[in-house]
Amino acid sequence: MKQTLLENLQKLYDEKKYQTVIDRLLEIEPELWGYDLTCLFARALNEIGEYEDAEGYLLKVAQEGRKDYMWHVRIGYTYFLQKKYKNSIEMFRKALKLQPNNQEILLFLTLAEGAQKKENIHEYLNGLITTLKKIGDDAEKMNVIQDVKQIIERLPKNESILNSHTLLRNLKDDSMTFPINENLLEDWEGSRNCFATNRIIVEGEKIGFMYRDIPKEGRDDSGWRFIAGDESSEYMADEQNFGLYDLNLLCNYDPAIIPFLYAEYGKAYYRDEQGIFREVDSENS
Numbered sequence: 001m002k003q004t005l006l007e008n009l010q011k012l013y014d015e016k017k018y019q020t021v022i023d024r025l026l027e028i029e030p031e032l033w034g035y036d037l038t039c040l041f042a043r044a045l046n047e048i049g050e051y052e053d054a055e056g057y058l059l060k061v062a063q064e065g066r067k068d069y070m071w072h073v074r075i076g077y078t079y080f081l082q083k084k085y086k087n088s089i090e091m092f093r094k095a096l097k098l099q100p101n102n103q104e105i106l107l108f109l110t111l112a113e114g115a116q117k118k119e120n121i122h123e124y125l126n127g128l129i130t131t132l133k134k135i136g137d138d139a140e141k142m143n144v145i146q147d148v149k150q151i152i153e154r155l156p157k158n159e160s161i162l163n164s165h166t167l168l169r170n171l172k173d174d175s176m177t178f179p180i181n182e183n184l185l186e187d188w189e190g191s192r193n194c195f196a197t198n199r200i201i202v203e204g205e206k207i208g209f210m211y212r213d214i215p216k217e218g219r220d221d222s223g224w225r226f227i228a229g230d231e232s233s234e235y236m237a238d239e240q241n242f243g244l245y246d247l248n249l250l251c252n253y254d255p256a257i258i259p260f261l262y263a264e265y266g267k268a269y270y271r272d273e274q275g276i277f278r279e280v281d282s283e284n285s
Helices: 002-014 018-026 034-047 051-060 069-081 085-098 103-116 121-134 139-154 164-172 247-253 255-260
Strands: 193-197 209-212 224-227 242-246 268-271 277-279
Touching: 002 018, 002 034, 018 034, 034 051, 034 069, 051 069, 069 085, 069 103, 085 103, 193 247, 224 247, 242 247, 247 255, 255 277
Parallel strands: 193 224
Antiparallel strands: 193 242, 209 224, 209 268, 268 277
8 A cells, every 4th residue: 555655656746746745645644654755755845945844854764764875865965955065965975885876976966065165056067077087988977978068058157147956957857948148136145046937937928926925934945936927726736837946047037027026025016018017015915
């Protein structure tokens, strides 16, 4: 029964229905989940930005995961997303000892080491190429090196433009593009992470509605949410239709949002028929 549940939930996870995975598992007492379901729950939490909670659940199964290289990768990734780079590097190195020359682990280790040194993203990836060259020249590794080079060619040149979330999303989905010309948030302080729907990111629609939510305490989140404005409730209920991005990416998509980004939490704006953003009147909305 547990194996069937795991397979069904893994399918939902692969379909990017992360909240559904979380909701289904919360119908069961966590003490009954076991190792694999707990790890899947933590992965789903990571995907919706609940990094601290994901870390907590992974640590609950640390004893079972001590010989599983994927547990070390998952906790290392969770640390990375929280900018706990020292812990992240330690976990990725332990994973590499359990699974030598694994290219995914090498990628994450290189990203974590580069982030700790405050290198830019191009240097992260060039560092990965250097690492891969040191461990061999077989065809598979050369293909990975070529893939990394192609990623670098698609990235914007300005070292201040991207953050790790946007890069990692690109590494998972090579259909994503980077229509970024410059860093438009040079004076921005705090998190640049935000959520946007595929109507904007994938289909190229203008932002029609934007609001600033209050982020959960400890969450790496600017609070900004962007939608085209024509998304249905069914569309918004599907986790596949939105994702976590660098706020600067949205600024390059639609620079008209920039004057409003410093607004207080709870503020919302819509684009009128003339294409001008207007503040939503909370008393009449």
